[in-house]
Structure formats: structure tokens, C-alpha cells
Amino acid sequence: MSLLAVDGLSRSFGGLRAVDGVSFEAQLERITAVIGPNGAGKTTLFNLIAGSLRPDSGTVVFDGEDVTGLRPYRVARKGIARTFQAIKLSGGMTALENVMIGRHVRSRSGFVSGMLAAPWTSAEERSIRDEAMKAIELLGIADYAGTRTGGLPFGIQRSVELARALASEPKLLLLDEPASGLNTRETRDLAALIDRIRGMGIAILVVEHDMSLVMDISDEVVVLDFGKKIAQGSPRDIQRNEAVIEIYLGDGDA
């Protein structure tokens, strides 16, 4: 059974059908890429799955549960974590503190127990810190743990965001253009990292413009154009698909 099943998902903005009857599935330990030209509806599709937008019709079933139209924080609690196309970190907080936010869904101490510094909160706080630190070490950014993220280089900020998502121990990771703004070497490191994350038993859904990265890491590619799914298959199939070549790869990108 697939971890994520998107069925007939649609969303319009005014007269524009940004996402139009899209269906596909994502499996554990597999990387599914969503590609398509600018304005094809990729980020809208992401936002529909993550709950930032409500679909007009269609369903999102995650781990056997209908999560269609749930608010983002509830979707997150089900085990879906995401990164953003434009990095969204708390610039005034350290890298470690940002990643600790990722543990929010895995911890429970509340407002009042926090104010009273109840005994169990310090144990939980320690475990939040330890788990966040593990994610930071996995991403190889331990040197920056105590630095405020506002002043960190772009590539490192991307890693912090990814660490924050991983710290929540998601079953599904949504990556919105993780390679944008990265140089060639950083993109290569990212590919290796995404490959490792897949090995941790996580399903990955990635929206990406960098074709070589997509073709390199994906198990399955979904192609969108004007909100509609026009093709789906292995990277090899997609590279040979006439329709895809015409709309997307035709101008010499691949």
C-alpha cells in the first residue's frame, strides 16, 4: 500500500485551474519528483498536500487516513514534514533552536508546565535538544549549531531547514525546490543526502527545477503542465516521453 495517495486533486484561483485532477502515489523509501514548467502547479500541489491550501475537490490519503483539507499543523502531526522554496527559518534563533522546533510534534509539555518548569519538562527538553542535535549532525552542520541562522550562508540555511524537517521524524518529507540557490557542489552533496534520507525509511516528494538532480535521484517522476498530470514514470521513461520533451525538456535542457 502506498504511503501517500493523491486522487483527483483540483484547485482553482479565479478562473485559473492551478491544479487540475492530479492523481499519483508516493511510497516509503522512494523518491517521487514533481516536475513541470513554471506555473505548472507544482508548489500549489505541495501546498494542497501540506494543508496550506484547501483543495476544491479530490482527496489526499496519508498512511491510510484521509487528511484532505486538514490545517498544516495537523498534517504535520500525522508525519508529513516540509521545506520551503524560499527558506523560512527564525533568523534570530540559533540553528539548534530552529531544529528543536522540528521536535514540536514529538514532544508534549504545555504552556503551564513550561511556566512552572515542571520536573518532567527538563527531561523532555534534553531529549528535544539531543534529537535536534542528531539531525544537525546528520546534515553535517554541527559547527553552526549555536549560530543565529540569520547570518548563515544560504546553503547552510537550507541544511538547517532540512534538519528541522528531519527532526520531526516524518514518514513523508516534502522538499520544495531544495537545490534552488545551491552551487554545483552543494547540489551534489544534497543528492547524496536525499539518497541517505530515503534509506532511513522515509518517503520523499520533491519539487525540483534542476533536471540533472531529478533524473539522478528519483525513483518516479510526475510531470505537470498547466495543472494537469501529463506523464508519470521512471526518470528513463520520462526522458524519452515525447510530450514531456516537447513541453519541458525540448529546449535542450536535458
Add this chain to the structure above:
Amino acid sequence: MRRYLPAAAIAVLAFALPPLAAATKTAYLLTQLTMSAYYVLASLGLCALMGYAGQINMGQAGFFAIGGYASAFISKLNLASRAASPFVAALDFLGLVSRGTDSYGNAYLSPSPALACLCAILLAVGVAALIGTPVLRLRGHYLAMATLGFGIVIEKIARGTNALGGADGLSSVPAFALPGGLEITGGRAARSANFTISWVVLALGLLLLVNLIGSRSGRALRALHDGEEAADAMGVDTARYKLKVFVLGAAYAALAGVLLTHYNGSIGPGEAAFMKSVRYVAIVAVGGMANLTGVLVSGLVLNFLSLRGVFGSFDDAVFGAILIAVMLIGPAGRGLAARLRPRGASAAASSAAASAAPKRGGSP
């Protein structure tokens, strides 16, 4: 633990200042320092909301007044004629009434100030939850306008209700008896004890907020301040957290209102006035927004100077001017304190204090 130092310092001063003041024959200053402590308590509650969670409340004085008026009104109720009713008898049984004879020799039976205080805070919490639920969906200027409107409504209710004394407010508010023979009340005899009480309350109020900011919930508040979308995506129920910290801020203001009202023995509609709300905001801004220690210091200094009459008839103008200055000097609403802090020191104080400079919506 460095983060507990300010609260510890306040607690030490609570006991150290009265003998010092007595020795230097400046005990009269303790009155204004006591009142300042209660006003600062209301500002600290606002600091959690505004500085850390990035949500403005231009009606904090409204909550202060709800606390003060409710406690005064309830503790002044005379239930003597209903002493036989089961409800009053039950309160009596629980030790929640006070009885005696007033200055005209008439017997009275009133809810005890402790009960009145509890009711007052619950009322403020209820009103905050009721107002906050719809209003906190607004952001930035809109939230500022809506909370400003709330403050005005409370002031007009206070001013226009005969049972609340109209423009005169309520006076002859009874002393608030505490365990150990202590009483929250004015007058020279109780002056240094009341100073100690107020600064201990302030230290405790600060301690709880320091804990909160350093906790999981505090992190969630700071995260939603910097970006609700990201916090939401990480599982933070942003609407709920905003409401909780709004209610908490209101509870701090209400408690401050209760205690100051019993200390002064009176409260008037001026406590709910818009300019009072502006003061609380100005003090948070001068303190550096997301900086409890800064707000503590700026609040103590500015309130003390104001209560000593240093600003003369320009009192309100001074706070207005301070607000302009802070907004100009700290364009991101970062506040004077953050600007004055030497470079490098901010990294050391990184954890809670220096973080979360408002990027948007933090200030009008």
C-alpha cells in the same frame, strides 16, 4: 543559571531596599517603587505577547482595569442582608468572606479580597479568550486597531457605569489580607512590607515568564513570530498559541490591576485609558521587545520617574515621544535597548533575549 539572575536580583532587592531606604531616610520612595512593580507586571505580560509572539495589544490597560474594578467591586459588596442564603453560607464556611463594621458602625459581610481577586482574574481571562479568539486572526495594524477599540470600550464602560463609580471610580477598597498576617494596603505602617510583597510578586511573575520563554511553548511562540507558515508546518497550532499568550498577558495585567487597586484602596477609569495602554507598549518597546530583562528595567525606571512627577504635566507626552523615538531608532521595532547593547554581547545573550526581533506585525 544566568537567565534567572534578573528575577533573583528583584527578589533580593525586595528585602534589601526597605532597610536601605530607612537608613537613608528615603522610605517615601518605596510607595512609587511598589506601584511601579505592579505596572511592570502588566508590561511583562504584554512583553510575552508582543515581544516574543509578535502580536500587539493596544488595550492592555483594559485588562488591568477589568482586574482592578472587578476585585474592588466584589470585595466591596455587602452581603450582610443575605447572610442566610446557602451561597453566602457556603462562602463563609470556606473562609471566603470578610466581616466587620464600617466607619458608620454598620455591620458588613463581604467576599474576601482573595475570592474577589480570583474572580477578577477569571473574568479577565474569560474576556480575553472571548475577544482574542476572533481578534487574533488579524495581523499588524488591524490587530492594533481592534485591541485599541477594546481598551476604549472598557474605559467607557468604567466611566459610564454608576455601580463602578462613574468618573470617580471605586474607593475605600478593603485591604487584601495575605497569609502570615500580611496585607496589601496603603499607609505608612504597611509601606515597606508592601514594597516587599510587590517586588516578590514581580520576581515570581518574571520567573514564570523566563521559564515559559525557555520552554517548548516559548520556542513555538518565537517561531510563530518569525513566520506563522513555517511554525504551522512544523506542527505548531499557531492560533491556539497566540490565544494562550494573549490570555496570559491579560491575566498578568488583571493581577497587576487587582493588587494595585487594593494597595491604593481605589481605582478610577483613568487606569483603562488609552494612554495607559500606550505606556505599556512604550515600555515593552524601550525594553527591546523580546527582552524580559529590558522590559523589567525600562518599566521600573519609567514608571518610577512618572509616578515621582518628574515628567510633570508632560507625562503622557513623554511616553508618546518615547514611542516615536523607539520606532525611529529601531526601525525593525528592535527597540532602544538592543541598539545600545554593545556588539558581540548579543551573541552571548543569544538564547532568549536577543532573539526574535520582530520582522513584521510586531508594532503599529
